[in-house]
Amino acid sequence: MKAYFKKYILNFKVPGGTSRGILRTKETWFLRIDDGDRFGIGECNLFKGLSFDDVEDYEKVLEDTCNRIDLGLDSLYRGLCKFPSIQFGIEQAFMSLKAKNPFILFPSNFTSSEDRIKINGLIWMGHIDYMRQQIEAKINNGFDCIKLKIGALNFEEECELLAEIRKSYPATKIEIRVDANGAFLVEEAQKKLDKLASYEIHSIEQPIKPGNIEQMKRLCKSSPIPIALDEELIGIRSRIKKRELLETIKPQYIILKPSLIGGYRGAEEWINLAKEQEIGWWVTSALESNIGLNAIAQWTYNLKSTLPQGLGTGQLFTNNVSSPLVIKGGHLVYSENEKWDFNKIEVCI
Numbered sequence: 001m002k003a004y005f006k007k008y009i010l011n012f013k014v015p016g017g018t019s020r021g022i023l024r025t026k027e028t029w030f031l032r033i034d035d036g037d038r039f040g041i042g043e044c045n046l047f048k049g050l051s052f053d054d055v056e057d058y059e060k061v062l063e064d065t066c067n068r069i070d071l072g073l074d075s076l077y078r079g080l081c082k083f084p085s086i087q088f089g090i091e092q093a094f095m096s097l098k099a100k101n102p103f104i105l106f107p108s109n110f111t112s113s114e115d116r117i118k119i120n121g122l123i124w125m126g127h128i129d130y131m132r133q134q135i136e137a138k139i140n141n142g143f144d145c146i147k148l149k150i151g152a153l154n155f156e157e158e159c160e161l162l163a164e165i166r167k168s169y170p171a172t173k174i175e176i177r178v179d180a181n182g183a184f185l186v187e188e189a190q191k192k193l194d195k196l197a198s199y200e201i202h203s204i205e206q207p208i209k210p211g212n213i214e215q216m217k218r219l220c221k222s223s224p225i226p227i228a229l230d231e232e233l234i235g236i237r238s239r240i241k242k243r244e245l246l247e248t249i250k251p252q253y254i255i256l257k258p259s260l261i262g263g264y265r266g267a268e269e270w271i272n273l274a275k276e277q278e279i280g281w282w283v284t285s286a287l288e289s290n291i292g293l294n295a296i297a298q299w300t301y302n303l304k305s306t307l308p309q310g311l312g313t314g315q316l317f318t319n320n321v322s323s324p325l326v327i328k329g330g331h332l333v334y335s336e337n338e339k340w341d342f343n344k345i346e347v348c349i
Helices: 058-067 073-079 084-098 128-140 155-168 186-197 213-222 239-249 263-276 290-303
Strands: 002-018 021-035 038-044 121-123 145-149 175-179 203-205 227-229 253-256 280-283 325-328 331-334
Touching: 002 058, 021 058, 021 084, 038 084, 038 290, 058 084, 073 084, 084 263, 084 290, 121 128, 128 145, 128 155, 145 155, 155 175, 155 186, 186 213, 213 227, 213 239, 239 263, 253 263, 263 280, 280 290, 290 325
Parallel strands: 121 145, 145 175, 175 203, 203 227, 227 253, 253 280
Antiparallel strands: 002 021, 021 038, 325 331
């Protein structure tokens, strides 16, 4: 076997606003394995400023991984415990290598276009009018669950926007999720959660910064809105530590981003622990290209969650890999009428 990788820069169609700043480009790495006349491909999706493996020698670790590809998935995965995005990349690549079709990792009714995945419509931060436009477009396109990034604008203006939504669309028609990305100060979080509750919010992701364990525990106990842990999960590798975190904080939900928590294996460990404690969960992509999104979506479908998933990022980029993944009526669909097309980029295919 031989393996190699290629860095690729994804360009946003419109800059994406979050409480951590404005995103205009997104780095990612494609990893390919060749074995005779077969190949497999995966995506190592490092998220600058967020990933546990955002370190200077990242590409050196990728190079070493490719040079040792004959060790196989299990051995490589164990040795990459500090590099969750590379763990996920090699999981994808080895599954792709073994599959009849390198892009069908989990054959199902989803990949045969007989079923689809319900997703939330993501509303990026920006001026209020821009956010209104996004909300109207998502609802007109069939979404009945929308997720708003909050925390960077004036909080009162964000609440006014939520009030507008609720005036036109009751909670029985449109589910609202919000994601603060840790933007609330600890001392103001409870007051803001109480205010947000008046808009019948389904849940809020990561209201305060990760690492404030006792404060998050208190919020999860007292909040009138269910709290979902997101960034809080990043960097926790052992099963014992994962269980301790969930038992201590007792969140209502956890958010699973395979690229940030060790791929399928890491995410499934979190899911199993959450189920033991009756904690809900859903899956969210993390600005992968369609290579990574494809791998996440097929796996997610097989988990059979009934909640809307956070998998609608494939259309954000001007230079994404063209794929069968399309969004229709608030769902992610694997369209039999669309094909993989790598003509836009050189991606080791």
